[in-house]
Amino acid sequence: MASKSIAMQSEPTGDRQAMECAIRTWSTDAVPAAQRADYWVGAVCDCFLDMEVEPGQRQAFSATLASMPCGGLRVNRVSGSAQRVRRTLQGIRRSGGDNFYYLLCKESSPCHVAQDDAGAARLLPGDLALIDSRRRYLLEFPEAVDTVSIQIPIGWLDTWLPAADRWLGRRLDGAAGWARVLSAYVTQLCAEQPARLGTLQAEHLGGLLSLACGTAPEVPPRPGLLLRIEHCVRQRFGEHGLTAADVADDVGVSLRTLHRALSAGGSTFALLLMRERMAVAQRMLHAPSHRHLTVAEIGRRAGFLDPSHFARACRQWCGRTPAQERCAPAQSFASTH
Incomplete structure (x- = not known):
């Protein structure tokens, strides 16, 4: 399968070399006419993933593909003759764990996009569609390709569009609303x-x-x-009824962003708050300066409004009741939780 980029055969030097290597280019222009279709199949699989490509007309076929990085994404501009592209179950298996979302933007002629077995969506010039390479799809370009395809990592898109599945294979009207702005922006990226x-x-x-x-x-x-x-939790742990929404508002982020940040750190809001409250309660139980306080008062100051809740939490975190913990040698529970 031929897949070497004709445009990359030269050897530039210095800064020019770094710039040109950032743009990967495949073109059938320098390939003999009889070999162009086979060359193009290899180019598509090299730039994207394992796909089946059916040129509309093998004898007069021509196509060009340019790909450049964009902050973890790749902006790919494809132009050329009519063709049909399929992502099959066999191709998905051959790709292993390498999968992406692709945002397609049609530039100057209609095409059809279908994800899985859903009906095909017809894209007009300027329209966009999102597809997922983990699932089968079909792209039909009856007149010409002239398409921008932005390769997007799965996890990256999920942070921006949690319900991406709802949009797979659907037409985004590039002449209306924010889709119009998005279409213009995608075109500008290529420039x-x-x-x-x-x-x-x-x-x-x-x-x-x-x-x-x-x-x-x-x-x-x-x-x-x-x-x-x-x-923030360390400063506000003593507030009875403190919620994740309260903390999110305090640090200036959405509730979803707060939960995602905690999850990335291997924690949850409930776990973080409990750890902080129990750390403070344990220090007070062992501090000579707090001997005059009752166990219930120490629990209240640590944020536990209900003494029974404090007792249950203490048994869970320290393995002892608050009274037993007060009499035990001082040892931070953080080493065992």
């Missing part, structure tokens, strides 16, 4: 130099796609967010 494409442009794409699909954009967890959440 940019690779050096100007990065995480900022990728995040703009995620936000616009979220808006086009009718959901509010959700900003991915920022570095240091987990530490800010932990600090």
